[in-house]
Amino acid sequence: MLTSLYVEGRSWFHRVPVRAKLIALLALSIALFTTNSVLLLLPAFLVCGGLYFSLGLTLRQASARIGFIFFTILVLAAVNLFLVPLPQVVALVLRLMALVFFAAAVTATTTIGAFMDEVTFLLSPCERLGLLRAADVSLALGLVLRFVPDIFAHYQAISEAHRARGLPIRPLTIIGPLIILTLKDADTIAAAIDARGFRRQ
Amino acid sequence: MNTRDLVLIALFAAIVVVLGFIPPITLGFIPVPITAQSMGVMLAGCIIGARRGALSFLLFALLVAIGLPVLSGGRGGLAIFAGPSGGFILGWVVAAYVTGLLAERIIRPGISEGRQFIGFFLASVIGGILVLYAIGVPWLSAVTGTPLLAAATGSLAFIPGDFLKAAIATLAARAVYAGYPLLPARA
Numbered sequence: 001m002l003t004s005l006y007v008e009g010r011s012w013f014h015r016v017p018v019r020a021k022l023i024a025l026l027a028l029s030i031a032l033f034t035t036n037s038v039l040l041l042l043p044a045f046l047v048c049g050g051l052y053f054s055l056g057l058t059l060r061q062a063s064a065r066i067g068f069i070f071f072t073i074l075v076l077a078a079v080n081l082f083l084v085p086l087p088q089v090v091a092l093v094l095r096l097m098a099l100v101f102f103a104a105a106v107t108a109t110t111t112i113g114a115f116m117d118e119v120t121f122l123l124s125p126c127e128r129l130g131l132l133r134a135a136d137v138s139l140a141l142g143l144v145l146r147f148v149p150d151i152f153a154h155y156q157a158i159s160e161a162h163r164a165r166g167l168p169i170r171p172l173t174i175i176g177p178l179i180i181l182t183l184k185d186a187d188t189i190a191a192a193i194d195a196r197g198f199r200r201q
Numbered sequence: 202m203n204t205r206d207l208v209l210i211a212l213f214a215a216i217v218v219v220l221g222f223i224p225p226i227t228l229g230f231i232p233v234p235i236t237a238q239s240m241g242v243m244l245a246g247c248i249i250g251a252r253r254g255a256l257s258f259l260l261f262a263l264l265v266a267i268g269l270p271v272l273s274g275g276r277g278g279l280a281i282f283a284g285p286s287g288g289f290i291l292g293w294v295v296a297a298y299v300t301g302l303l304a305e306r307i308i309r310p311g312i313s314e315g316r317q318f319i320g321f322f323l324a325s326v327i328g329g330i331l332v333l334y335a336i337g338v339p340w341l342s343a344v345t346g347t348p349l350l351a352a353a354t355g356s357l358a359f360i361p362g363d364f365l366k367a368a369i370a371t372l373a374a375r376a377v378y379a380g381y382p383l384l385p386a387r388a
Binding site for chain 2 (some may be wrong): 002003004005006025029065066068069072073076077079080083084088089092096099100101102103104106107108110112115116119132136137139140141143144147148151152154155170171172174175176178179180182183184185186187189190193194199
């Protein structure tokens with residue numbers, strides 16, 4: 001049900017370590033915001049776009065992933081045309097699109113596991129300070145992945161109950177029962193986690 | 202944090218994921234479709250309170266960042282944060298916190314039903330609309346270069362839909378509060 005946006009592949013970008021990719025993304029976003037020159041932003045846009053489209057996604061998949069964001073960027077650019085000088089609008093669009101391409105490329109080439117290792121690393125200072133435990137974050141993430149299909153089944157059951165009674169399916173009448181039905185299990189799940197000693201408390 | 206709070210945080214994040222599957226409502230007089238997912242912020246604050254609600258959305262933002270297509274329409278990934286509306290995703294965390302803080306202050310066990318409705322609605326409007334836009338709009342303006350005033354004026358198109366969301370969230374939160382109250386058990 002929840003399949004990651006990672007795509008299998010053997011491109012060189014797949015082999016770059018996650019940390020390097022994330023640092024590059026951060027560096028790129030800072031660097032691109034320091035310049036307004038189209039001469040610098042256009043190559044950045046082309047390179048990032050070329051990178052994204054060379055990852056092994058089909059053209060249709062690749063555009064579906066970023067289509068909505070590009071649509072928003074273009075709508076805002078259309079508004080900007082009336083308010084901001086033209087060269088600046090071009091610079092803004094190129095910069096944002098370059099960043100979106102690069103970010104989408106990082107997402108497409110990094111597995112959930114690799115991201116989680118990085119998150120654990122980033123959380124280690126907090127862990128040392130005793131603010132939270134990285135293991136808890138992983139546990140919570142695992143719980144989400146585990147329970148989304150269950151909650152979706154609750155949602156379908158409630159929709160069918162609506163249909164059986166000839167009621168229209170509206171968020172208003174679905175959300176209440178869905179939340180109560182789901183959160184009611186919290187105690188049982190918590191007891192099951194503690195019984196297995198997952199959190200070593 | 203005890204295990205029950207951790208489970209509630211995770212379950213609520215999972216609920217928000219599922220809300221993304223509910224088909225959006227389109228209303229003739231409001232130009233933007235209303236997705237059930239964007240009601241999640243108000244619901245989280247009003248139902249599981251400030252701290253757990255905010256952590257739930259932090260977890261949700263993490264799901265988006267590590268590349269799970271959890272946003273409505275199957276969107277996700279780091280590109281969302283790089284795009285114009287990245288501020289709204291991060292704003293959800295603060296918005297859930299403020300909504301929860303207000304709901305916890307206003308809703309007391311003894312108060313009348315009418316006051317509960319008013320309380321949940323106020324918390325949803327201030328936290329889920331005011332605070333959210335106060336973070337999302339300047340972010341959008343900074344990222345896209347659209348002047349702040351124009352960005353704010355453009356966002357007005359979403360406001361009627363947001364009030365409707367606050368109303369639905371109020372009714373749902375009150376139903377959950379009556380059926381299975383979690384708000385008083387503060388984390």
